[in-house]
Amino acid sequence: MIVGILFALVGGALVGLQNIFNSKVNEKAHSWATTMLVLALGFLASLILGIIFEGASLFHVTHMKTWYYFSGLIGVGVVTCVTQGVKRLSPTIAISIVLTAQLISALILDSLGSFGLAKVPFTWSKLIGVLVVIVGIVLFKVSDAHEEVSKSVKQSA
């Protein structure tokens, strides 16, 4: 359990850093150029690390399925939906909804055992856990918004 949580924490910390760096790129370039660059570098880094850890066996792929080729397109869906959400709502509300939808769909997929993953049975304590996380996220995000509001009040004063 601890090892799994450590992996998830490292991944999450890097996602956080990546979001900051990508938004710096996005200040100068537009969304599609930024997305293209991010995915191009992600591909190169995966390729290099894959060769370092697996050598030539990286390219000896068996058990390939057709849908594997199209899975990368989900990333394009992520960028489109999140960007549109942030544009139409405020970042705080949009990101809170994104994170909430992420957690609830995770709970549903775990409970159904979708995509051939091991089924993690649904329990009420899981639902309570997810709801507590969501309340935490919303509170965290609302505190960000509070900062922005008080700043704009100060600026207009």
Next chain:
Amino acid sequence: MKGILFAILGGICITVQGVANSQIGAGIGTWQAATLTQFTGFVAAFILMLLFRDNSWKRFKDVKPLYLMGGTFAAIVIFSNVTAIHLIGITISISALLIAQLAIAFLTDRFGWFEVEKKKMRPGHFVGIGLMMLGVLILSM
């Protein structure tokens, strides 16, 4: 209303992406999955960039090289995420990932790292992160 639907769909896509990566990883190997999905995503984004006539890549030279490298993290992110999902399931993986992600955003704002404008910490930030951790604790029981 449309904005809410986009945000919900975006969140579902992120989760499905993690699960799909994890499933492809089980099929052909984790590094193979990371390399393949980033490659097809790159090709799609490249085509869309051309379709929408986005020439703003010319301005990459105005961005600090460090910030341009953010994309490389994806290799380790996908590897960690796939490994975590295999070990502890989707829900706890995503919860722990979100805590670390928001903690980094919070620390960056607090200390003004990476030339981000400094923000004040509020009690709500601490209570929020505390609740998120409590939630993960409940999930892992």
